[in-house]
Amino acid sequence: MKLTQYRLHVLAFTFVSLPLAGILATAQSAAPPRAAAAAMRDAMDRTIDPCTNFYAFACGGWLAHNPVPADRQRWGRFQEVQDRNYAVLRRILETKGSDADRRKASDYYAACMAEPAIDAKGVMPLQADLAQIDGLKSRDELPELVARLHALGVNVLFRFRADTDRRNASAQIADVDQGGLSLPDREYYLKTDARSVDLRDTYAAHVQRMLGLLRPGAGRAAEAAAVSAFERTLAEGELDRVKRRDPATTDHQMRLEQLQALTPGFDWKRYAAAAGAPAFQRINVNVPDFMKALDRALGSTSIDDLKTYFRWHLVHASASMLPKTFEEADFDFFNRTLAGQQEQPPRWRECVVQTDALMGEALGKAFVEEAFGPQAKPDMLKMVRAIKTVMKQDIDAAPWMSEETRRAANRKLEAVVDRIGYPDKWRDYRARVVARDDALGNMQRARAFERRRNLAKIGRPVDRGEWDMTPPTVNAYYSPDRNNINFPAGILQPPFYLAGRDAALNYGGAGAVIGHELTHGFDDEGRHYDGQGNLREWWTEADGKAFETRASCIADQYSEYVAAGDAKINGRLTLGENVADNGGLRLALLAYLAGPGATEKSVIDGLTPEQRVFVGWAQVWCENATPEAERLKAATNPHSSNMYRANGVVSNMPEFQKAFSCRGDAPMVRQNACRVW
Ligand SMILES: [Zn+2]
Incomplete structure (x- = not known):
């Protein structure tokens, strides 16, 4: 299932479901700090010079041991976390629950799984x-x-x-x-x-x-x-x-x-x-x-x-x-030919993904009840506050901004709403009809239900309590028309975050994700919206031009990168995400150094605290993908290939050069370093 996104600025383009129970239990029983350090170490390749290819240095070990499985288009840290936990999500759907909405989700899943019944009906439905x-x-x-x-x-x-x-x-x-x-x-x-x-x-x-x-x-x-x-x-x-x-x-x-x-x-x-x-x-x-x-x-x-x-x-x-012949034929073109996915995933995974997409809050509620860790929310809020503080300092110090625009930017920053975990009020599925023996009908009714819910909003005030992602989703987003940053429960997991882990890794992972979403409010698109989410110009003309000049540097930089074969990254299509990546990591590093990093001097596995912030960021992006999937992504997706989400950012940062003592002519030190935020 694809989730159609309108004007949302998401962190990554895969929408995956992630239950929390399994991973929290595993991580906690394995003594978090030591396990986290081991995971960091194992993913690296020390034979690579970090100043030559930082992504290969941080991810080389992981990449070598994680080829793309035949039933995937890509295999990275996002999918890895998701996969470890799909089994738990499946268990929830296959276990009888007392909650009525959860039972409906289970029925949806059961009908989806009943392939012989689907085959027997043919195209009759x-x-x-x-x-x-x-x-x-x-x-x-x-x-x-x-x-x-x-x-x-x-x-x-x-x-x-x-x-x-x-x-x-x-x-x-x-x-x-x-x-x-x-x-x-x-x-x-x-x-x-x-x-x-x-x-x-x-x-x-x-x-x-x-x-x-x-x-x-x-x-x-x-x-x-x-x-x-x-x-x-x-x-x-x-x-x-x-x-x-x-x-x-x-x-x-x-x-x-x-x-x-x-x-x-x-x-x-x-x-x-x-x-x-x-x-x-x-x-x-x-x-x-x-x-x-x-x-x-x-x-x-x-x-x-x-x-x-x-x-x-x-x-x-x-x-x-529909019967398997239809499903296989459509897979053959849209997944195999277009995206290089060789085999169909197991049916249960497809059904889990679809149930999450169409009944996500019924399912998400069960996850949160079973498994939302108590420490994640306060830890995240603390990082959000620290990162907002350094963003304000960054805005105040920007030499290219007039006082007028600066004041407006600060007003917008102050108005950003933070949301972590899951909605305060769950969606009501009482009116949804789900039958255990009607897979196609269930899907049609689910889509019709969501559409009615959407169309009924015409002429009504915005409900700012709604979420555009389900709680088990491993992703995050900024909404320009609501001026809020959103972190579903599903992403508050390693490698992004782990309670009690080395703070450098949490800042390099979840902290940079927070900085990324916050920066979206001030990227090439988000900057046109004000603090209340209205499309309104609050930049002076000269400041707007200064922004464009700085952003063009980033667009030109990423346009040089190759996605696959003769397909290059489109620096204009990916501009907002690249601006957000660059701003996000810088803000996270500054917030770390002003917070837990101010007193932290420990060297872990030969890495200083600053170095671990950078490694934490790069390791979020470790991923292998088919060339077809990379080509498709470059043509349609606003996010750059993962390698450049690491290397494109660090090569713009003098802080990186200093942290790894890179020579001035090293590949990870750009002569014409770009900076917007
Ligand atoms: Zn983004």
Whole structure:
């Protein structure tokens, strides 16, 4: 399952579920400080000069012993922690609980696991939806059909949802955005190099195969070509990822009639009514040009071809709960071909991931009750306070900032809300219907439930208590429209954090993660939002220019890095994350040196306290990945390859050069060191 992220600045791009019980027990029984030191030592490769390749020095041991398993696209510390604990999550789902929501999660999981029953039903559970598509007679009937497909999580044509009003961050309004593609990015449809052309041919063959599985005798090459051509037209109308980083490019609030004028061929009032959205007058149209392209595409495509396009998207979105032939075929293209994953993961893992994605707070509640360690929250809050203090000092000392901008920056920093662990109020799943013998129906009802919950927000005030990640998630995020930093319980684990461990490692791990999320409020995107989460310019023009100059240094630096083969990192796409990584580690180091590091002089395994902060950071990113997965990440993901999240940052820091006594001409000492924060 993919979790769709809107304007969230997450730490890493994998969304994984992590129960805490197992790891806390293991770590505590193994005497935390000694075990942590051993883990640090074993991951390193001392034969490498840290001044030449710090990532290889810090991670070489781990990398050598952890090749990518055949059923993964990547294997790193995030996945390692997740994997050790999936078994516990599975146990919770396979054990009867007294809590009603937890029982529903167990039923969801059980239905997902019942593969013989899924196989026996064939495509029968899709028949009603297929019949509705077959029944489409004219474009006039599109609004109702599209609303129905959207409710099932079938992302055709465009995306429609409730979102924060960017001019008034306490309110929520309707929001419509580009969408309707199947390949990971518009560039996959438009690039003309041989690899891209090949990939499109393979994609068309896959669409044809799936349509043939759906209806024996169907699935002609012409049908697949029609799907590709239609999606390509939509792709041409899309705004690319780099341009979208500037929030101004997707900020177009208008009256519903104005949207209607952009797409005369699609009735928005009927669509909104069919979707069950509350009545509204104003809507943010992220990409007006896309809406025009959509209208043209709908007008110039035959009804039969549109039906084929809808059928393809329906079967693709349902594949995980259809018979194995469908699931395997979809895996073959989207995972094996696109991401280099050789084998399907065991079914239970897929079902655990999906249950977490669609009933996460029912499951997360059980984790927290069983296993949330008492020390994690106070320890984290202490680090958050220390890091905010040094961030204020950093803002106060920035030589390139005027007093006016400085004051506004400090006001924004003071307004940042910290959230650790899990929501105060759990989501209510009472209205959710889950049947132990209806895997596809459960998934459809779950998606429809989440969609209703989202659309009901249109016109209502923002609920700032909500979380965008489930508690067992090993990740963290900053929300620009809420100006909060969020650390789910799942990430408060080694290698990020461990109660009682060497503070240098906790600051290099969890501390730098805190600094990273905090810095997002002041990166190329976050800086356009004020302390209340409103999209509002609070920078003087000169200060904005000074920021851009400094940020450009980082963009140019990372653009030189190679992700895989001829695929390079896009320094503009990854700018915000790289700024956050650079700021985050610096803040964590300064906070450590002003706190526990002020008196700490111990040398552990030959490493000084400062050196251990750097090693702690780099070791969070130890990871092997398939070349295909790295290529995909470079094309679509705002995070740089993990090696550069370590090396790109330390090579900008004079503190690193000093800590490891690197020569001025060492590879990890950049002559043109970049610094924003
Ligand atoms: Zn981030």
